Amino acid sequence: EPEVTQTPSHQVTQMGQEVILRCVPISNHLYFYWYRQILGQKVEFLVSFYNNEISEKSEIFDDQFSVERPDGSNFTLKIRSTKLEDSAMYFCASSSNNGETQYFGPGTRLLVL
Amino acid sequence: KNEVEQSPQNLTAQEGEFITINCSYSVGISALHWLQQHPGGGIVSLFMLSSGKKKHGRLIATINIQEKHSSLHITASHPRDSAVYICAVRSGNNDMRFGAGTRLTVKP
Numbered sequence: 001e002p003e004v005t006q007t008p009s010h011q012v013t014q015m016g017q018e019v020i021l022r023c024v025p026i027s028n029h030l031y032f033y034w035y036r037q038i039l040g041q042k043v044e045f046l047v048s049f050y051n052n053e054i055s056e057k058s059e060i061f062d063d064q065f066s067v068e069r070p071d072g073s074n075f076t077l078k079i080r081s082t083k084l085e086d087s088a089m090y091f092c093a094s095s096s097n098n099g100e101t102q103y104f105g106p107g108t109r110l111l112v113l
Numbered sequence: 114k115n116e117v118e119q120s121p122q123n124l125t126a127q128e129g130e131f132i133t134i135n136c137s138y139s140v141g142i143s144a145l146h147w148l149q150q151h152p153g154g155g156i157v158s159l160f161m162l163s164s165g166k167k168k169h170g171r172l173i174a175t176i177n178i179q180e181k182h183s184s185l186h187i188t189a190s191h192p193r194d195s196a197v198y199i200c201a202v203r204s205g206n207n208d209m210r211f212g213a214g215t216r217l218t219v220k221p
Binding site for chain 1: 143144146148154155156157158161199201203208209210211212213214
């Protein structure tokens with residue numbers, strides 16, 4: 001069964017460093033999403049992406065964040081200058097159509113020291 | 114006030130019991146999702162609802178649009194059902210709002 005994959009599974013970085021989190025959505029899906037979950041808190045929407053552009057973003061998704069689909073398979077989330085409060089689990093998801101069931105990746109656990 | 118409220122926050126049941134988890138929301142929605150988050154953190158989508166009722170195996174999800182309320186039921190619960198169950202609503206755009214989750218523990 002096709003699945004969403006994410007790399008790395010864990011990343012530790014120093015405050016101020018740039019990180020890139022990678023996702024490979026399900027191959028025929030057209031809509032892509034990033035979410036984050038700070039430890040012990042609820043999942044939060046970051047951004048949705050369709051047709052090579054952002055379709056929606058939350059207040060969390062400020063200028064420090066960017067997303068890109070550099071090729072036909074990868075979907076990346078970049079944090080330019082990480083802060084301590086960026087430490088969280090980051091989930092990628094994809095869906096075939098807008099409003100359809102989203103399939104989640106296993107997550108990347110980011111720790112900013 | 115949270116836009117998505119779940120109850121209970123924690124639920125412990127004996128194997129075989131019928132379980133109900135509730136979700137109330139305060140915004141207009143185009144769809145409601147029930148998700149399952151395993152102890153390792155992975156998230157699985159269980160249902161997406163915009164009206165009525167859906168059933169998959171031992172799981173049943175219902176939604177009442179007028180009352181802005183949804184329920185997730187688990188029949189004949191099993192220890193492997195132990196997880197956090199999350200309600201999430203999608204408004205007219207692609208923005209998803211999540212509840213805090215209900216932690217379910219099913220004891221053998």
